[in-house]
Amino acid sequence: xxxxxxxxxxxxxxxxxxxxxxxxxxxxxxxxxxxxxxxxxxxxxxxxxxxxxxxxxxxxxxxxxxxxxxxxxxxxxxxxxxxxxxxxxxxxxxxxxxxxxxxxxxxxxxxxxxxxxxxxxxxxxxxxxxxxxxxxxxxxxxxxxxxxxxxxxxxxxxxxxxxxxxxxxxxxxxxxxxxxxxxxxxxxxxxxxxxxxxxxxxxxxxxxxxxxxxxxxxxxxxxxxxxxxxxxxxxxxxxxxxxxxxxxxxxxxxxxxxxxxxxxxxxxxxxxxxxxxxxxxxxxxxxxxxxxxxxxxxxxxxxxxxxxxxxxxxx
Ligand SMILES: [Zn+2]
Numbered sequence: 001x002x003x004x005x006x007x008x009x010x011x012x013x014x015x016x017x018x019x020x021x022x023x024x025x026x027x028x029x030x031x032x033x034x035x036x037x038x039x040x041x042x043x044x045x046x047x048x049x050x051x052x053x054x055x056x057x058x059x060x061x062x063x064x065x066x067x068x069x070x071x072x073x074x075x076x077x078x079x080x081x082x083x084x085x086x087x088x089x090x091x092x093x094x095x096x097x098x099x100x101x102x103x104x105x106x107x108x109x110x111x112x113x114x115x116x117x118x119x120x121x122x123x124x125x126x127x128x129x130x131x132x133x134x135x136x137x138x139x140x141x142x143x144x145x146x147x148x149x150x151x152x153x154x155x156x157x158x159x160x161x162x163x164x165x166x167x168x169x170x171x172x173x174x175x176x177x178x179x180x181x182x183x184x185x186x187x188x189x190x191x192x193x194x195x196x197x198x199x200x201x202x203x204x205x206x207x208x209x210x211x212x213x214x215x216x217x218x219x220x221x222x223x224x225x226x227x228x229x230x231x232x233x234x235x236x237x238x239x240x241x242x243x244x245x246x247x248x249x250x251x252x253x254x255x256x257x258x259x260x261x262x263x264x265x266x267x268x269x270x271x272x273x274x275x276x277x278x279x280x281x282x283x284x285x286x287x288x289x290x291x292x293x294x295x296x297x298x299x300x301x302x303x304x305x306x307x308x309x310x311x312x313x314x315x
Contacts, residue, residue, distance in 0.1 A: 006039045006069075007031075007054045008118070020068065026115045028054045029061025034070040045074055055121035056081045080249060082256040083121055087131065090120040092171060094131045095140055098158050099168055108144050108157035132158060140164035172258070178234035181208035184250035185239035191266070197288040199237055199264075202295035206306045208235060230254055235303060237295070240282070241266040243273060260302050264291065 005012035005025040012025035020032040042050050053069075056077050060067045067077065084090045094111075097119045101109040111132070114125035122128045135141040141158050160168075181203045185191060195212065203210040211233070213226050230236065230253055238251035238261055251261050263282040270284060283298060285291035300306050 004039065006033055006037065006042060007050065007057060009039065027058065027118050029058040029066070029118075031057045031061060031067040031069060034068070037069060037071050037074075041071055042074065046078060049078055051118070051123045052078050052081075052083060052121055054118040055083070058118035080253070082253055087134075090122065091131050091135055091138075091140075092167070093120045094128065095135060095160065095164055095168060098141065098160060099164075102159060105165075106159070108159050110157045135164070138163075140167050178232060179207060179209055180229070180233045181210050181235040181237060182230050182233040182250065182254070183210050183212045183237045183239070184247040185212070185237075186242040186244045186247070188242055191239065191241050193288050194239060194241070194266070194285075194291060198285070198291035198295060199239065202292045202299065203235075203237065205296055206299045206303075208299075210237075226250065227253070230259070231257065233259055235259065235299070236261045237264065238262070239264045239266075240273065241269045243269070262295065262298050262302060264295065 002011045003014045003023075004010070005023055005028055007023075007028045008025060010025070010027060012023050012028070014021055014023045016022075017032075019035060021035065022030065022032045024030050042053065046053060053074060057067050057069070059081075069077065084093055097116065098109060098111060101111065111128075113128040113132070117123070117125050117128040120128055120131055122131070132141060132143070136143050136158075139161055140163050142161050144157050144159075183195070183199055183203070185195065185199070200210050211229055213229065230250060233254070236251060236254040236259055238247050238254075240247055240263065251263070254261050261280070263280045265282050265284055267284045267286050270282060283291065283294045285294065
């Protein structure tokens with residue numbers, strides 16, 4: 001049954017299942033809303049940022065984790081998601097979307113802008129069309145107008161140029177080439193030894209500069225500095241011992257940016273998890289020496305070219 005999509009306002013299929021309304025929208029993907037949440041609530045709470053929630057919903061849907069939107073979490077969903085902050089970052093997303101559709105390098109693909117603008121967190125098809133045109137002008141995409149006259153009515157198809165492939169390659173390299181590693185963990189005394197004797201030395205031994213943001217401990221506030229530091233990192237180590245909320249956020253944020261995350265937790269503590277992160281292979285540790293060696297092994301297995309320096313000895 002078609003109904004106005006609560007996010008983009010266009011017609012979308014919907015159905016009730018066990019107390020929630022499930023939408024299936026060509027633009028925003030599959031997501032559910034709590035009973036009583038209406039489009040007017042979205043507009044009141046998010047105003048001119050509502051299109052960003054369409055983008056967050058679409059991305060979650062493509063990753064196979066459909067959002068459940070309630071009256072309480074809609075602001076949080078927008079404010080805690082990694083979003084493009086400049087048109088250039090939107091262009092990178094558009095380039096990635098074309099790459100995702102191309103099954104072979106010489107294939108032309110038709111990215112229907114009116115259905116796919118949430119992939120770049122755009123407001124409408126016009127915004128995505130503009131970004132695609134800008135990518136063509138910069139030589140990262142090539143386009144092919146319709147071969148059937150009149151050309152202006154035929155769909156425009158795109159494919160990446162070698163420069164486009166290079167741009168995506170560079171983007172991935174810049175991130176994993178960074179020597180900075182962000183450590184998300186509890187700052188309680190009880191896990192201090194894990195930092196001093198395991199996590200820090202394991203990162204130094206594999207050529208990383210470990211960064212830990214102690215102020216999170218005091219106010220549990222995720223500030224712009226933390227976001228900026230994570231963006232600069234080539235690796236995040238997230239230790240879930242004591243299950244601090246900040247650790248979940250920081251690990252999720254890094255995942256969203258495509259930064260590799262290594263998950264660790266003191267053995268026994270994993271049962272108290274706030275969220276189910278079991279699909280990620282955690283290093284469950286009993287003592288700090290064991291954690292150090294296993295972390296070095298995992299880093300070397302995860303990031304190519306990270307050999308332990310000086311047999312694991314540390315500064
Ligand atoms: Zn929609």
